[in-house]
Amino acid sequence: MSREAYQVPSMGTQNAFGNDAGYTNAMATDTPSVVYLCGECSARVPLKRGDQIRCKDCGHRVLYKERTKRMVQFEAR
């Protein structure tokens, strides 16, 4: 989403990023989904661009990024 497309979210709309002219729906379907973790129930929540930021299980609105899949090496001392 470009800077110009940003609109101050109004209280009435459910989705802060939905139904505006900033981008098309076709763009949203192309983007790959990223898995987030719910801050409340730790459920895995796949989100695409433009999706509502909300856990599908419990409706909690705080989501976290997953930890990196990269291996990290430590010395046990």
Next chain:
Amino acid sequence: MAPLVPSQEELQRRRIIGINAETVTNIPSTDFPGHWPGESHSWALDKFKNGFNVEFHRNDPYEASFSLIGLDAAVANAFRRILMAEIPTLAIEYVFVHNNTSVIQDEVLAQRLGLIPLKGSVEGINWMQWFRKESEEDDGTPADTPSDFNTVVMHLDVECTINADAEPGEQDPRKLYHNAHVYAKDLTFHAVGRQEEYFAGDGAIQPVNPDILIAKLRPGQVIQLEMHCIKGIGADHAKFSPVATASYRLLPDIKIERPIIGEDAKKFAKCFPKGVITLEPVTSAEASRPGSGYEGHAGELKAVVRDAFNDTVSRECLRHEEFQGKVKLGRVRDHFIFNVESTGQFESDVLFLEAVKVLKLKCARWKRGLSDLMA
């Protein structure tokens, strides 16, 4: 002139370190040439052999207690220090974290894992060699590549899930979830190459204590990591130390110089741990001997030293007015009571023999260095 030979009583007197209420006297050893005029104290192997003695008090697999009698403090201390810092053992050194979503941080988790004592086939551990790390002085020597003879690989792969069979209203997280607690027993060992022969069956590398708590998890949290265990010495890191404690104390010595009789004797016995002082009736023979201090006390109880070994040398008896000048506390300078507690990788008595081996090796190296010096 032939060297003077001190009497047995004199030699015995020199062996005792005096312990007084506020001071400790006669501390350093004096059995070396040049200290006592006219006496020869030159060191000789057969003299040492005659005077040296080992007594075992207890020899459990992971705890041994024994006395070394008739050697110098320097040697006894060398054994103690070698036991703690210079006998190689196997411990987790590198931790490769693939995933860790638990609340415990990666580096803290790695440090905890390193301190877990491991055990396995002693033959296999002795077969293993050092894993040489990259040297710190950047001289270009590369680190060893992990192989079956220098690295043991272990894995920890746990995920916490909700236990559907838990009773409603259950509060205990260990019943409410699967793998809520991660224990040392969850570490798995994977033999590589020749390790399959050396660490087969009961000889597999495993934690000595399976119930060490490593981390606590909640549903959805995962720990996946690989650990590389290498050989190291305690001087490098305490996790490589093969002993939990390795210490010695000197044999306590209690001398009752004037009779302690009756109520005083009971009080005197209470100043020491149980079994150190016993009460015996004064015999009529003792009571009839003039000047013994027992005159007219036949049949009364007197304090007798039964077993000074268990004394803690608390000096409690020196605080009381009634025992002033009647008792002399001390320690025997060349009687070392060792206590070696193994962490589980080797048996404690084997550990002491290993310490002797290390000291011999050091001496051989020193001797070689000396001959190189002369050449």
